[in-house]
Amino acid sequence: MEWWRRLVALCRPRRLADDLDDELQHHLEMRAQEEQARGASLVEARLAARRRFGSVALAADRSRDADVLTVLDTFLRDLRHAARLLARTPTVTLAALASLALGIGANTALFSVLDALAWRALPVREPNRLVQVRLSGHDAISGPAWRVLRDHASGLDGAFAWGNARINIGAPADSRFVPAQLVSGRFFEVLGVEPLRGRLLDVSDDRAGGGPGGPAAVISAALWRREFAGAPNTIGRRLTVDGQPFTIVGVAPASFFGVDVGRAPDVFLPLETEPLVRGRDSYLGDWYSRWLRGFGRLPAGGSLEGAASALQGVLPVLHDSLPRTWSDEDRQSHLRGAIALVASPSGTSWLRERYGRALFALAPVVSLVLLIACVNVANLLLARAESRRHEFAVRLALGASRAQLVRQLLTESLLLALLGAGIGLGFAWAAAQLLVAQLSTQALPIGLQLSLDGRVLGFTVALAMLTAVIFGLAPARHASAAAPVDALDRRGHSARRRSHFGMANGLVTVQIGLSLVLAIAAGLFLRSFTQLVSRSPGFDRRALAVVNADVGRAVETPADRTAMYDRLLDAIRSAPEVKAAAAAINTPAAGWMWTTSDVRLEGAPPASNLSRVEVFVNAVSSGYFATMRTPLVAGRDFEVRDAIRAPRVAIVNETFARRWLSAGPAVGASIRFGEDRGGGLQIVGVVADAVYRRPQDRIPPTVYLSLAQARPRPAISFVVEPRGPAATMLASIQRAVARVHPEVTLEVRSLDRQFNEALLQERLLAGVSTTFGALGLVLAAVGLYGVMSFAVARRRRELGIRLALGAAPARLKGLVLRDVARLTIVGVGVGVVAALVLVERVGDLLVDLPPTDVVTWLVAIGTLALTAFTAGYLPARRAARVDPVTSLRDE
């Protein structure tokens, strides 16, 4: 372990030096004593000893080299030297560190989010063997289909299914909704998860009505800490799920979140207990409700293809299991094609599907920021290398090798980069949390496990190394071009000084170009977002609150539900703080939609029927449009007389009327839903277009049904306009509803917030790219300022002579500004070309805006030009104020 001893010696430099000194001194003393014994005086004896020994310093040095790891020793010496140099110019160092920390931090933050979201394998046993089962081209499967797979699938080493649910674990009056997952019996077993406490769910629990010990539930470690303070006696306690008693049998480990990345379920329930939880609205037995994900584990050493072909044996069983009442046609269309298996080591993720594209689009943005920061640091170092030219020349003249100089400079770069990365890591941690928090909404809270693990650290260190090379190369190359003969020149100037400016100018040009690309990207995202926000959604979103009520538990029959809607609406309207209220099955931007593609015009020739065009449907009470402030364009609103047994009526929006009813008056025409055997719907009114699902979408053709005539559902929403502050109104609504029926659960949010949450992706893109766009501009401005200041300082003599010869100060200013303009124009050219190549790739993320939107581009170029002019103006003014006398005397 020689290297180990040498490393230890290196870590104790003082001890090493002292020991060596002792050893050599001892030798000299012994020799001197001997000389004295031969009769020499003390002084003579000592001199003789030194003469005989030779250079003590050299002997000590060479002995030391033998004792330590030489490579590391030189590196540490370089590092100490670099640290001293960096500390000597604190402003430059801080500026460099700040830009590097921001650049590296932003990249690390995005990396950690993308890694957690898309790249990291699930924290379960052998995630590489996990596969997802796709049926008839769908990712999701129905309950009955899962039961068939569970009982008859072969070729897989275990299969499981799960579905998401939102459950109320509080009392109905004090509702507390938490995310949950209904999981099949082998879920935990196949994933290979060990319980933190108690036990996990198994096959015996996965029975209708619960296992032998009654319905069992497993809770997350987070819920265990939050609700039960981590108490050991939590196991065995009761958990009320939507009013039904479950027994807590165990706690899942903290790192486990299931298979759906981005969701953090707090409760895991057996799949077959779904009817207990959902009551009459259970859809576990419905072939049409595809709400489960089926997963399996490939056998060890088995191939995806092998497992898939074995799995096809289930198809005939599936086919036979379809309801007997179905026609052959229905059977054919329900089970299409083969069963497919998709390797899914990272599980599935709604978050990845929804925001992955936008997050990946941010990757080039943050890398551009880092690149600009690198260029900046390169320029700072280059300027310093220029002023150290004399030092380099002297060192070369004294016998240092060029490799040593380059090594020294690269060590400096590396030190800067690593320090920057260290600071950036702290920044990244905060930024990643912020990014995730931005995407989290009330309806879909995000549970993404971000961690500063080895992968993230590795990425950061690799990034730091890379940046050190990028920004360290130019100064190092420059320094190695120093000539020993320059040492003779008093100031280290040489005839080749232009080379520095060539390089610095090139770097600044690149920097301007890159920041233009950033500015254009920021401008596009920002403009797309502001357009979206300022566009009228067709209703007044600011004033309204949305109250979502669940009446599923409170009433028995569907007909009673309709009556319950009326009673609730009356109760809400009677609350003193409520100005107006109306009921609707769906509210704008709520995140789900009700559509049909089979609408027909009555009495129209078949060619004009609307089949295969997706029409959006909603059912609303009377007063809905007035409360929403959506103008009624023609006809009338729904009225009390449009009751369940009255003639069926509908209201359509303008888009619907324009596209299919333009031939005659829309009001009075009749339409029919294909699957609906109940007869036609007479159109009684036309309303203005309003946003349905997402503000980004084109407003779809929409049909509104009378709430009283639509099929009742357990969930109903109310839009409420408050008279005063919303907070007091909510309490009073809650009281009013509780008086109607204590088991109706309520959830309230503002329509404005619901609307804004639908714009998260656009908001995120606009916010992040604008921040970085501004940062890029600032960095480019600093870079340009630095280079121009340095240029002016170098040209003081020339400027002084010009002034002395009678040049006007304004002309000198113009001289410098002309340089600024030249650099800017070339930079803008570079940037425009780069941007043209890059923006095409983000076109699909822009809403109603072409990526080559001229206004945005011109504004971006203008902003950049202004920034460049401002950055160049200060050095230019300094040039005009050069004092000819001092500048000439200085030389």
Add this chain to the structure above:
Amino acid sequence: MAPHRNEHLQGTLALLVLRTLAQRGPLHGYGIVSHIDAASGELLRVEEGSLYPALHRMTQAGWLKAEWRLSENNRRARFYSITPRGRERLAEEEERWSRVVKGLSRMLRFA
């Protein structure tokens, strides 16, 4: 005859040090020099400046072991002793050296 400086005897320093330590047991640097001086009848003179780097190299290579002890003048001194690996090395060096000497003497006899 002037004392012989060891630049003519490249590579023999290790041999001299190992031999000395094998024969005399633990010694400090000055002790090694004195022994070589005395044993060679002052014909071989070790360059003292080179001795210490060599001692440190040989210690790192595992041929020697170093420890701090009190020397005869009651001062802290570093004493070196030979290790089993050092003895193996000594045998190799002696073997190599005797071959060189044998070859040289044959050359001198028959040339």
